[in-house]
Amino acid sequence: MEVIKYPSREEWASLAQRPAMDVTALFDTVRTVLDEVRREGDAAVIRYEEKFDKIDPSTFRSLRVSEQELLEAEELVAEDLKQAIRRAKENIETFHASQRFTGKKVETAPGVTCWQKAVAIEKVGLYIPGGTAPLFSTVLMLAVPARIAGCREIVLCTPPGKDGKVHPAILFAAKVAGVSKIFKAGGIQAIAAMAYGTQSVPKVYKIFGPGNQYVTAAKQLVSLKEVAIDMPAGPSEVEVIADESANPAFIAADFLSQAEHGVDSQAMLVTASESIVEGVMQAIKEQLDRLPRKEITEKSLSHSRIIVLKDRQEVIDFTNLYAPEHLIIQTADYAAIAGQIENAGSVFMGPYTPESAGDYASGTNHTLPTNGYAKAYSGVNLDSFIKKITFQEITADGIRQLGGTIQTMAANEQLEAHRNAVTIRLNTL
Ligand SMILES: NC(=O)c1ccc[n+]([C@@H]2O[C@H](COP(=O)([O-])OP(=O)(O)OC[C@H]3O[C@@H](n4cnc5c(N)ncnc54)[C@H](O)[C@@H]3O)[C@@H](O)[C@H]2O)c1
Ligand SMILES: N[C@H](CO)Cc1c[nH]c[nH+]1
Ligand SMILES: [Zn+2]
Numbered sequence: 470m471e472v473i474k475y476p477s478r479e480e481w482a483s484l485a486q487r488p489a490m491d492v493t494a495l496f497d498t499v500r501t502v503l504d505e506v507r508r509e510g511d512a513a514v515i516r517y518e519e520k521f522d523k524i525d526p527s528t529f530r531s532l533r534v535s536e537q538e539l540l541e542a543e544e545l546v547a548e549d550l551k552q553a554i555r556r557a558k559e560n561i562e563t564f565h566a567s568q569r570f571t572g573k574k575v576e577t578a579p580g581v582t583c584w585q586k587a588v589a590i591e592k593v594g595l596y597i598p599g600g601t602a603p604l605f606s607t608v609l610m611l612a613v614p615a616r617i618a619g620c621r622e623i624v625l626c627t628p629p630g631k632d633g634k635v636h637p638a639i640l641f642a643a644k645v646a647g648v649s650k651i652f653k654a655g656g657i658q659a660i661a662a663m664a665y666g667t668q669s670v671p672k673v674y675k676i677f678g679p680g681n682q683y684v685t686a687a688k689q690l691v692s693l694k695e696v697a698i699d700m701p702a703g704p705s706e707v708e709v710i711a712d713e714s715a716n717p718a719f720i721a722a723d724f725l726s727q728a729e730h731g732v733d734s735q736a737m738l739v740t741a742s743e744s745i746v747e748g749v750m751q752a753i754k755e756q757l758d759r760l761p762r763k764e765i766t767e768k769s770l771s772h773s774r775i776i777v778l779k780d781r782q783e784v785i786d787f788t789n790l791y792a793p794e795h796l797i798i799q800t801a802d803y804a805a806i807a808g809q810i811e812n813a814g815s816v817f818m819g820p821y822t823p824e825s826a827g828d829y830a831s832g833t834n835h836t837l838p839t840n841g842y843a844k845a846y847s848g849v850n851l852d853s854f855i856k857k858i859t860f861q862e863i864t865a866d867g868i869r870q871l872g873g874t875i876q877t878m879a880a881n882e883q884l885e886a887h888r889n890a891v892t893i894r895l896n897t898l
Pocket of ligand 2: 604606607704705706727794828835836837
């Protein structure tokens with residue numbers, strides 16, 4: 470892991486870069502799989518499950534998870550995990566329910582009333598990652614707000630394990646959160662199935678969910694034409710801002726907690742306190758040795774960094790340039806720093822707020838923009854599952870007063886029919 474001390478501002482852009490990938494090869498693969506699933510449907514999905522997930526096609530009696538499989542899964546989940554899933558679900562529900570839209574009618578001019586109504590997206594597709602770990606917590610993060618919003622059809626795709634079965638905790642979480650249909654498909658083929666529809670997977674209007682580079686690239690391509698997507702939510706990343714008041718063991722633990730997600734995850738420690746660096750490096754080394762996913766974590770550390778900057782203002786400016794998916798602030802003045810953050814997916818404040826809390830159970834959503842997209846995108850929230858329709862009603866008095874303005878603007882855009890739609894009404898008054 471690199472330690473970079475006092476880089477100049479000109480060097481910041483390259484330090485804020487994410488791990489490189491071969492984009493041409495990636496998009497070539499994605500295009501091929503998308504085309505085949507669009508043409509052939511289920512047969513292509515099953516073929517790619519065999520190729521990428523090493524599933525024996527004879528285990529696929531059906532892509533859809535059956536009632537029997539759901540019942541069996543419930544038996545397999547330990548009671549303490551069931552309770553944890555239910556508790557997390559309650560907190561996620563409480564936070565997302567508090568985001569309900571309260572649109573009110575506004576009279577923009579006498580007799581001219583405008584308002585918005587929130588309407589749930591009818592059919593949504595949720596992608597639940599399963600390549601390196603069965604992320605059942607993501608089921609709650611996506612299905613709970615979808616239910617609260619009132620989405621009628623909630624379809625879920627996730628890659629099955631080598632035995633051709635979906636992890637029981639994913640199925641249990643899906644049941645608790647009220648998912649309608651679950652399918653055994655991962656990666657590009659799953660995104661294609663939900664975007665185009667197949668013989669068994671319904672076509673949806675919007676696809677949600679995080680995933681690896683294949684999933685993220687597939688979502689981006691299908692969003693050009695077929696379907697809406699939440700945002701690019703790719704490999705996990707975390708930035709920790711810390712000073713000498715922070716516990717080095719806490720900093721190291723937070724740093725490693727995202728590095729373990731996948732080989733392309735990235736962790737950053739950004740500090741103006743050079744004196745903490747050695748202690749943190751030592752703590753990372755000690756904790757890493759105890760982690761079961763050491764190999765994956767070590768690979769992410771090869772593109773992770775510790776950056777020492779001149780002062781507090783540089784730390785804030787660098788952070789806003791990097792726009793991390795997760796930002797953890799462990800400094801004496803963490804609230805003041807948090808107030809100056811403009812670009813981040815989700816912020817974790819103070820020594821007792823690990824990112825794991827937001828990943829699982831505090832109530833906020835863990836599906837967040839990566840790769841610097843936090844400059845422009847929000848993470849998944851209740852709004853992601855609804856669209857807002859605007860309404861307006863104008864009285865005779867209203868059109869009498871506003872009509873001239875509309876006529877003048879239409880005439881100057883040389884759109885005579887627009888002007889006439891007002892004139893014809895004014896002539897009756
Ligand atoms: N940003 C967020 O909000 C967020 C949240 C949770 C997880 N994540 C990220 O999601 C990712 C999950 O990745 P994952 O791999 O564990 O699971 P995944 O389900 O995203 O990907 C697994 C799928 O990738 C496909 N695949 C694998 N190798 C391939 C290849 N060579 N060619 C084509 N397709 C291939 C397979 O079909 C497989 O089903 C991690 O990077 C994690 O950091 C992000
Ligand atoms: N940190 C991930 C989002 O980038 C979410 C997650 C799921 N499980 C554990 N963590
Ligand atoms: Zn995580």
